[in-house]
């Protein structure tokens with residue numbers, strides 16, 4: 113299967129960074145954005161100021177308003193927009209093609225993973241999931257980054273990983289799409305929680321406890337949904353959880369910090385907060401945990417903070433006063 117040309121749908125920070133990585137890997141890349149001025153800027157000045165500041169983009173990357181045929185499609189819009197973005201594409205572009213899903217989130221209403229959305233919208237596309245510890249600014253700047261690329265056919269997945277790999281971008285092939293998707297979506301919910309704990313100045317010990325208990329909770333969710341616990345030890349699990357829960361560069365962590373400082377969701381959004389996928393994913397994850405009867409008190413706590421504006425001290429007091437239990 114040819115893997116030479118790549119079309120990236122979504123001209124935001126992650127779409128541009130993945131387009132840059134693919135171009136650095138030697139692929140011919142088209143970045144599909146929906147703003148004509150942005151497309152012109154990328155093609156003329158080789159920057160995408162709104163999303164990546166002064167970062168100079170690779171000459172092998174051009175932008176376009178309309179997607180054209182490519183060997184590989186990468187979808188890089190927010191999780192809640194994936195269905196609409198796929199629906200806007202000519203189905204012929206997706207038929208029989210590898211489609212790499214890179215959003216980290218679960219869909220509100222349907223509770224769907226990104227793969228499930230793709231299966232609905234383009235059942236004959238070949239699904240892949242890309243996730244792992246990788247800030248767009250780092251990938252675009254060529255700083256060393258390693259990610260997980262999960263697909264069903266081991267040979268094809270390795271070929272696709274090789275087609276995207278460059279000196280600074282290292283995809284590891286894997287086969288657990290469900291585990292990678294759930295871990296990628298849930299780490300954003302825990303990043304909100306860790307940011308909130310830090311915003312409320314509850315201490316580094318509290319944050320570490322949250323991270324460890326979040327990891328255990330994530331493992332319960334992944335296995336209940338049919339994923340593999342082994343995925344949790346890798347880049348898409350522990351790697352991304354650690355990055356997002358401990359870095360002020362994370363938008364989810366930043367959103368959580370604002371919550372911890374006492375701002376409401378509405379105030380944070382009104383102040384122009386960047387995309388924080390955990391906000392939309394938390395209620396979905398809570399609903400999934402309840403329907404699967406998975407014990408997920410941290411997801412429930414984040415959902416309660418977001419939906420009822422309960423202050424962090426009250427939520428933490430509730431978590432700390434739960435009946436004592438064994439760690440295993």
Ligand SMILES: NC(=O)C1=CN([C@@H]2O[C@H](COP(=O)(O)OP(=O)(O)OC[C@H]3O[C@@H](n4cnc5c(N)ncnc54)[C@H](OP(=O)(O)O)[C@@H]3O)[C@@H](O)[C@H]2O)C=CC1
Pocket residue numbers: 122123124125126127145146147163188189190191193196197214215216217246247248249387389
């Ligand atoms: N940024 C990062 O470091 C990383 C992000 N991700 C994931 O990537 C996904 C995308 O996030 P990110 O790029 O950061 O978000 P941004 O907010 O930076 O960009 C979102 C992009 O999606 C476009 N978009 C939104 N809705 C639609 C739609 N209905 N149809 C077409 N395009 C649409 C926006 O267009 P417009 O500009 O016109 O509004 C914009 O180009 C998220 O799930 C995120 O978790 C994963 C790893 C790293």
Ligand SMILES: O=C(CO)COP(=O)(O)O
Pocket residue numbers: 216244245246247248300303352355356361362363364365387388389
């Ligand atoms: O997924 C990411 C890093 O791996 C980006 O995290 P944020 O969306 O929280 O910025």
